[in-house]
Amino acid sequence: MDAQQAVRFEPEDKPPKALSLGLGLQMAGLSVAGIVITPVVVTKAAGIEGAYVTWAVFAALLVSGASTVIQAVKVGPVGAGHVLLMGTSGAFISVCVAALAGGGPGLMAMLVLASSLVQCLLAAKLALLRRIVTPVVAGTVIMLIPVTVLPIIYGMLTHAQDTTETNAAAICVLVTLLVSTGLAMRARGAMRLWTPMAGVLAGTLAAVFLGIFDPTPILEAAWIGMPEVAWPNVAFVMGAEFWALLPAFIMVTIVGMIETIGDSIAIQRVSRRTPLSPDYRVVQGAIYADGLGNFLSGAFATVPNTTYSSSVSITELTGVASRDVGLFLGATLCVLAFFPKFAALFVALPEPVAGAFLMLIIGLLFTVGIKVLTRDGLDHRKAVIVSLSLGVGIGFQYGLVFPNLFQGWLGQLLENGMTSGGLTAILLSALWELLSPRRITYQSALQPAVIAELEGLLRAFARKRGWCRRATDRLCLASEEVILNLLDDAQGEQAPTRYLRFALRDVDDAAELEYIASLGEENLENQILLLSDTPDDRHAHEVSLRILKSLASRVQHQKYYGIDIISLKVLRTSGAGGGT
Numbered sequence: 001m002d003a004q005q006a007v008r009f010e011p012e013d014k015p016p017k018a019l020s021l022g023l024g025l026q027m028a029g030l031s032v033a034g035i036v037i038t039p040v041v042v043t044k045a046a047g048i049e050g051a052y053v054t055w056a057v058f059a060a061l062l063v064s065g066a067s068t069v070i071q072a073v074k075v076g077p078v079g080a081g082h083v084l085l086m087g088t089s090g091a092f093i094s095v096c097v098a099a100l101a102g103g104g105p106g107l108m109a110m111l112v113l114a115s116s117l118v119q120c121l122l123a124a125k126l127a128l129l130r131r132i133v134t135p136v137v138a139g140t141v142i143m144l145i146p147v148t149v150l151p152i153i154y155g156m157l158t159h160a161q162d163t164t165e166t167n168a169a170a171i172c173v174l175v176t177l178l179v180s181t182g183l184a185m186r187a188r189g190a191m192r193l194w195t196p197m198a199g200v201l202a203g204t205l206a207a208v209f210l211g212i213f214d215p216t217p218i219l220e221a222a223w224i225g226m227p228e229v230a231w232p233n234v235a236f237v238m239g240a241e242f243w244a245l246l247p248a249f250i251m252v253t254i255v256g257m258i259e260t261i262g263d264s265i266a267i268q269r270v271s272r273r274t275p276l277s278p279d280y281r282v283v284q285g286a287i288y289a290d291g292l293g294n295f296l297s298g299a300f301a302t303v304p305n306t307t308y309s310s311s312v313s314i315t316e317l318t319g320v321a322s323r324d325v326g327l328f329l330g331a332t333l334c335v336l337a338f339f340p341k342f343a344a345l346f347v348a349l350p351e352p353v354a355g356a357f358l359m360l361i362i363g364l365l366f367t368v369g370i371k372v373l374t375r376d377g378l379d380h381r382k383a384v385i386v387s388l389s390l391g392v393g394i395g396f397q398y399g400l401v402f403p404n405l406f407q408g409w410l411g412q413l414l415e416n417g418m419t420s421g422g423l424t425a426i427l428l429s430a431l432w433e434l435l436s437p438r439r440i441t442y443q444s445a446l447q448p449a450v451i452a453e454l455e456g457l458l459r460a461f462a463r464k465r466g467w468c469r470r471a472t473d474r475l476c477l478a479s480e481e482v483i484l485n486l487l488d489d490a491q492g493e494q495a496p497t498r499y500l501r502f503a504l505r506d507v508d509d510a511a512e513l514e515y516i517a518s519l520g521e522e523n524l525e526n527q528i529l530l531l532s533d534t535p536d537d538r539h540a541h542e543v544s545l546r547i548l549k550s551l552a553s554r555v556q557h558q559k560y561y562g563i564d565i566i567s568l569k570v571l572r573t574s575g576a577g578g579g580t
Contacts, residue, residue, distance in 0.1 A: 006316075006319045007270070007271065007272060007273045007319050007321060008318075008319040008320055009319070009320045009321060009322040010271060010272060010273065010321055010322070011081055011082055011083075011271055011321050011322060011323050012322075012323070013321075013322050014322065014324065015320055015322050015324065015325075017324070019320065020320075020322060020324035020325045020327075020328050021328045023314070023318060023320055023325045023328070023329075024325050024326075024327070024328025024329040024331070024332055025328070025332055026314070027083075027085060027310070027311060027314055027325070027329045028329055028332040028333055028336070030197075030310055030314070031085055031087050031308055031310060031333075032061075032333070032336060033196065033197050033200065033346065034087055034088070034090075034196075034308070034361070035060055035061060035064050035087040035088050035333070036057050036060065036061065036088075036343055036346040037346055037349070037354055037357065037358070038060070038087075038088035038089070038090055038092075038093065038303050039053075039056040039057050039060045039088060039302055039303045040053065040056075040057060040346055040347055040349065040354065041093060041152075041156070041354055041355075041358055042056075042092075042093055042096045042097055042100065042303055043056055043100065044156070044351060044354075045093070045097045045152045045155065045156065046096075046097045046100035046101045047101065048100055048104075048105075051227065051228045052105055053347055054217075054221075054227040054228070054340065054343060054344070054347060055227050055228065055229065055301075055302075056105075056301070056302045056303065057227075057302075057343045057346065057347065058226070058227045058337050058340070058343065059297070059300035059301065059302035059337075060087075060088050060297070060302045060303055060305070061333050061334070061336055061337035061343070062300070062333075062334055062337040063086075063293055063296045063297050063300055063302065063305060064086050064087045064088065064293070064305055064330075064333050065329075065330040065331065065332070065333030065334035065335075065336075065337065066293070066296065066330065066334060067086040067289055067290070067292065067293030067296065067305060067330075068084070068085055068086045068326055068329055068330035068333060069326065069327055069330035069331065069334075070289045070292060070293070070330075071083075071084040071086060071286060071289045071307075071326060071330075072084070072323040072324075072325075072326025072327050072329075072330065073323070073326075073327070074285060077281075077284065077285055077288055077561060078285060078288040078289050078292060079285050079286070079288070079289045080264050080267065080282050080283075080285050080286035080289065081282060081285065081323065082264070082267045082268065082271055082282065082286075082321065082323070082326070083267065083271075083311050083315055083321060083322070083323065083325050083326040083329070084263060084264065084267055084286060084289075084307050084308075084311055084326065085307065085308040085310060085311035085326075085329060086289075086290070086293050086305050086306070086307060086308070086330075087305055087306070087308045088302075088303045088304070088305050088306075089252075089256050089259075089303070089304055089305055089306040090145075090149070090358070090361060090362055090365070091142075091145050091252050091255050091256060091259075091306070091365070092249075092252050092256075092303055092304050093149050093152060093303075093358075093362075094145075094148040094149050094152060094416070094418075095111075095148075095245060095248045095249050095252055095416065095418075096108055096303055096304075097152055098245060098248075098416070099111050099241075099245055099249075102241045102245070103239075103241050103242075105301045106301070107241060107242065107245075108301065109298050109299070109301040110238070110242060110298070111242065111245055111246060111249045111298075112249070112294060112295075112297050112298030112304050113295060113298035113299065114246060114249070114298075115246070115249040115250050115252075115253040115294065115304070116253070116291050116292075116294035116295040116297070116298055116304070117291075117295070118250050118253060119253050119256075119257055119287065119290065119291035119294060120287075120288060120291040120292075120295075122254070122257060122287070123257075123284050123287035123288050123291060124284075124561075126280065126283070126284055126287065126560060127280075127516075127558070127560045127563050127565060130558075130565075131433065132426065132429075132430075133254060133257075133258065134429055135372050135373055136373060136382050136385050136386060136425060136429055137422065137425045137426055137429055138254075138255070138258045138369075138372050138373075139369045139370065139371075139372040139373025139374075139386070140369070140373070140385070140386050140389045140390065140393075140421060140422065140425040141251060141252075141254070141255050141369075141418055141421065141422040141425070142255055142258070142365055142366075142368055142369030142372060143365075143366050143369030143370065143373070143386075143390065144369075144390065144393045144394075144397075144417045144418045144421045144422070145252075145255065145362065145365050145366075145369075145418065146362050146363055146365055146366050147393060147394055147397055147417045148397055148416060148417045148418055149358070149362050150359075150362070153355045153358050153359045153362065154355070155355075156351040156352065156354060156355030156358070157169065157173050157351075157352050157355040157356065157359070158352075168207070168210035168211070168212045169212065169350075169351075169352040170352075171206055171210060172203045172206045172207045172210065172212070172350060172352045172353050172356070173203070173352045173353075173355065173356045175199075175202050175203050175206040176199045176200065176202060176203030176206075176352075176353050176356035176357060177199065177356050177359070177360065178199075179198055179199040179202040179203070180195055180196055180198065180199025180200075180356075180357070180360050181199075181360070183195040183198055183199070184196075196357060196360065196361065199356070199357060199360070200349070200353055200354075200357050203350070203352070203353035203356060203357075204349065204350065204353055207350040207352070207353060212350055212352075213348070213350055214348060215348060216348070217344045217347045217348040218341060218344045218345060218348050220344075221340040221341040221343070221344035222340050222341065223339065223340070223341050224338060224339060224340075225338065225340060226338060226340075227340055227343075245416075247416075247419045247423075248416040248418060248419045251416075251418045251419050251422045251423075252418060253294070253304070254422075255418075256290065256294075256304070256306040257287055257290065258372070259306050259307060259309075260283075260286050260287050260290045260306060260307045261283055261286075261287070262309075262372075263286070263307040263308075263309055263311070263312055264278075264282055264283045264285075264286035264287075264307070265278040265283060266309070266312045267311065267312050267315060267321075268282055270312060270315050270316040270321065271315060271321035272321075277556075277557060278558075279559055280558045280559050280560045281559055281560060281561055284560060284561055286307065290305070290306060290307060293305045311329075373386060381432060384428075385425055385428040385429060385432070386425070388424060388428065389421045389422070389424040389425040389428065390421060392420050392421050392424045393417035393418065393420050393421020393422070393424070394417060394421070395420075396414045396415055396416070396417055396420040396421075397415070397416065397417030397420075399415070401414075401420075436505075437505055437506055437507070438505075439503045439504060439505045440457065440461060440503070440504040440505070441501070441502065441503050441504075442454065442457060442500075442501075442502040442503075442504075443499070443500070443501050443502070444499070444500055445497055445498070445499055445500070446486055446487065446497075446498040446499060446500045446517055447487075448487060450483055450500060451479075451480050451483050451484075454476075454479050454480075454483065454502060455476045455479070455480070457504070458472070458475050458476050458479055458504070458511075459472055459476065461504060461506070461511070462475055462511075465506055465572075467572055471570075471571075471572050471573070474551050474570060475511055475570045477547065477551055478513070478548060478551040478552045478568055478570050479513060479568075481547050481548040481551070482513075482515055482548065482566055482568065483500075483515075485548075486498075486500065486515065486517055486566075498517055498518045499517065499518070500515060500516070500517045501515075501516040501517070502514070502515055502516075503516075509571070509572045509573075510553070510569055510570060510571045510572055511569070511570045511572070512567065512568070512569050513567065513568040513569075513570065514565065514566070514567045514568075515565070515566040515567075516563060516564070516565050517563075517564055517566075518562065518563065518564065551570065552568045552569060552570050553569050553570065553571050554567070554568065554569040555567075555568055556568075
């Protein structure tokens with residue numbers, strides 16, 4: 001059965017409380033290991049022990065639970081209004097370790113706070129970033145995450161005092177990886193989500209048998225209560241370490257934002273019985289909530305968070321997308337924070353086992369980066385940008401690019417592979433944009449006279465590029481139908497004046513048209529998707545949509561807060577319509 005047909009409860013529905021509670025508990029059980037292990041790994045890798053470790057775990061659970069509730073409830077523009085699980089982000093491991101090692105928890109807290117504010121700003125300007133944070137840039141940075149984290153992981157894998165412990169550590173790593181990968185290859189459905197935890201359990205049992213497991217943190221932890229408050233004294237002094245690490249934190253924040261964009265689009269797809277195009281206001285709300293969660297992470301001096309894709313998988317499997325599940329899920333994580341002995345189970349985790357678990361999870365990010373990169377196809381230009389950016393990122397990460405030349409503040413800035421590689425991808429993408437055919441632009445108040453003015457512009461464009469008369473007419477008719485729909489949405493005596501920004505570019509023997517305007521609540525792309533197969537309804541609006549569908553090979557409508565972007569692709573050859 002199709003996933004959309006299997007949806008039993010949509011976000012606004014109210015399923016039985018027992019069902020919502022059960023699913024919330026199940027999702028919490030699947031995710032809690034990943035949420036807790038990340039701050040444990042970060043603090044251990046930075047050489048920090050004692051009260052701060054348990055505090056970082058406590059704060060991570062509390063912030064993850066609170067931000068999950070915010071995602072479900074949706075307060076104003078903040079929150080997706082869907083079941084989106086929030087948890088600590090493995091992408092931040094390397095930069096958080098560097099911050100802790102360079103200035104302690106106080107420096108990390110300042111960097112997380114600053115990058116969270118940048119994230120909220122980016123959410124507000126999401127529509128403007130569509131040409132900057134491209135799939136090429138995003139995929140490159142995601143692929144560089146394992147490059148920056150793997151040295152930390154390998155250090156954990158080989159952490160031992162003598163030869164006997166080294167042999168035991170190697171056995172624990174092998175057991176963890178064999179069980180995790182073996183089950184992951186064989187498991188189906190919901191069971192596949194439990195495979196990482198099964199590997200951790202097997203590796204820990206091996207550590208107990210080999211005598212390298214220290215149960216002291218578990219024995220000393222209380223059953224119920226709150227850990228000793230170990231919030232650092234954050235001094236808002238922005239020294240050299242802060243400015244050197246801030247670009248890396250912002251780069252990883254953008255990566256987390258990209259992950260949130262993907263998850264918020266995916267959760268919309270699996271939460272509705274009728275398939276609709278993504279609502280980018282939901283995406284913006286999810287990013288706002290993610291940014292708020294990161295702000296809370298900084299305020300509590302713990303590792304930043306992001307959305308977890310497991311919530312999408314479970315929603316698709318169960319068909320229950322009710323917000324009530326998100327409320328119970330977030331509340332469960334908050335409650336678990338006040339059970340110190342539970343968190344101590346992960347604090348006591350042997351480093352080789354934690355490293356093996358992390359190697360599997362972080363390694364999967366490389367394939368995620370490849371998927372993001374190839375989402376819109378991979379041509380020669382993109383291949384050049386990616387290959388050069390990866391080479392620069394890896395070279396700087398391991399100190400291989402003129403180490404004597406890049407020293408001081410600049411060397412600190414570029415020594416993180418995500419920063420140097422990501423900046424390279426952005427600069428090369430910007431260079432390509434500058435060298436590409438320039439867009440023909442037009443701006444005006446949204447009024448009927450726009451139709452004739454755009455037609456003159458389009459006919460001049462087609463004539464200059466040798467389009468035939470039939471293709472030119474198709475181009476002009478497609479633009480006219482878009483303007484008519486815009487004008488239809490702008491009707492009403494009390495409606496404020498709306499403005500239109502139009503851009504036109506010749507790409508691969510086709511014309512790409514972009515309309516940026518303020519619209520009503522209806523999504524043009526959705527209206528085309530919902531057209532009946534048989535044209536029984538002769539309503540003028542539906543006829544207009546059918547005409548547009550037949551003229552353009554692609555129609556996309558992205559709705560943001562305060563702005564709407566409609567893009568068309570009209571091919572130069574005939575018979576190219578019918579797509580969305």
